[in-house]
Amino acid sequence: MNESVIIAAGGTGGHISPGVALAEILVEKKEHFHVSDVYIHSLLRNQNNPDLQNAPCEVLWHNVPQFRGLSIPIYPILFLIQFIKTILTFRKRKVTAVIGMGGYSSFPAILYAILFRKKLFLCEQNCIPGKITRYFAKYAEKLALSFPIKNSLAVPVETKIIGNPIRKKVVPESLNIRQNENLHDSRKNTVNVLVLGGSQGARQLNNMILKTMENSEISQKFRFRVLTGTSLYDETVKKAKGPAEIISYANDMRPNYEWANLVVARSGAGVIAECLVFGLPMVLIPYPYAADNHQKENAEYVEKEGAAYTIQSTSEDPSPLVKYLLDWKSNPEELKTMGQNSLRLSNVNAAYQTVSYFFSH
Template structure:
């Protein structure tokens, strides 16, 4: 195959991060996989996304409008001009293959592949496939899944794992940070709280309330990544014992510090926790599209790497219950960590690219 390949990775970080991971592999091995060049196709509003500030390949920016709201009726007209620009650019760059990472922002690249009969591949991060995957799966040559799909969906493809960026991958694949919990060599359990790049007020408030319990405060040390917008609010309400951080560009040190993670159940966060062998308390975002975070959390809980809290309030009662149970039974966290690591696939990016494009010999 000659020409170039485009990775359509816009929308949210959950689409961008695995797309960048694929771009890292393809940029290094483009010729081996039969391509001259590799590009990322992403929204203009993502120009400040940390993963796209120093991308592994050139980023082609576009401004396709988001579907929905009062613009629905005039959407085709708003879509047309940016789409025509995409066509002209892709033709000039000899784009012969498109990898769609999901989300509405991948639509122009996917339509280009279909209209001009180019090879189309899809990556689905969640247990509940997004609308893009459901609608365009029949046009795709191959589809790669991060996790097992919810039982009501029957889309042909291969379960590989969520592609992980190189800078997040741990140096050593083990669960060393939890081994000493079981052996009684560590008195404090480090809890990393992740609300996503925009933060999650519910998680922040739940943790702060849980810390009011003296038994929890004496056994657990909390590090809250609040999100930039919620940093001041959380900092002002926190006690001196909580470590409050607005945002971390380099997540590896935080994962290495942690013994336990409390987080939303986006596919990207889950995949990163898995490669570090971390047990999780997952609190799904209840308003996620198609309630896909609930399905993700339920799958990881069923496998034994996490417990879930399905709640829209900041009531700390279920969280406190888990933490008090594990306070004197940290071996449970150790075993959950074993399961977590077993579910991970640190080579998902390379394996996904290899699945899509058989490497030439």
């Protein structure tokens, strides 16, 4: 029997991007995986997301409420309305399998799979499993992991560490991925530093970089390209004193990764996975308020593997970053080694391997 597959990818870009990557493979390889139809189930507020505007399959929109901020009597009523709509939508499309990418927005699709006994697969992007994974893993046939998880799940479920699925438009054109000898050549006059605060931007990172650029030694050796996030672009431009290239948002990230020699970023699973396939060393500054502090664990895993350094701080003090950069100025071979470690951790074929894990007979 051919499967009609729902990919529940709502919430943030960290859930949407790997979901789109799986959809690309399923659409391209329908016959191989015995799939008839593929749909993405996502929140209505994500309609302007570029990945979903150019999705490889039909996107089914829903508006399930987030529990936070709603009173206990109101939430069940609002949820039930949306869930009934989900049931009708899925039945019309004869859904037989659900892939949950995590986040509260995947709950209606996962609940549908459980109640109507459809196949359920889960993807976990982070080292600390999210609530969706922890609560519903026992109902899943298989669980695909991006990284080793810190604490094993308390329920028996088949798991496999594969890597975070990456969209085709981000995958490097050359499967050699990075010519580390050229990229991290100590004879280069400058080192290109790409700064990524995530889809919403990060004021802390932006300000830390602006202060870092005021160091005269760093301004001579390092060039900065800062992706501020749309909402923080104007204020960052006004504060900038040095020659940084400041960009609000980039739909096509591949040229930026190809330009970079080093990335300073939050430690969301998606950004880390993309940096890894480009063989990029990283300075990771975890978002301290992420659920279960999962960004801290993601960063520490990559640091332990020798591909990154971590700055655990909520301040804009540039001192730790300045120290790392000046150390690399006098010891560029360390950057090269970190880039090689980054490449070693990567899996450019994670999307295909995840789909194969779920649907190979």
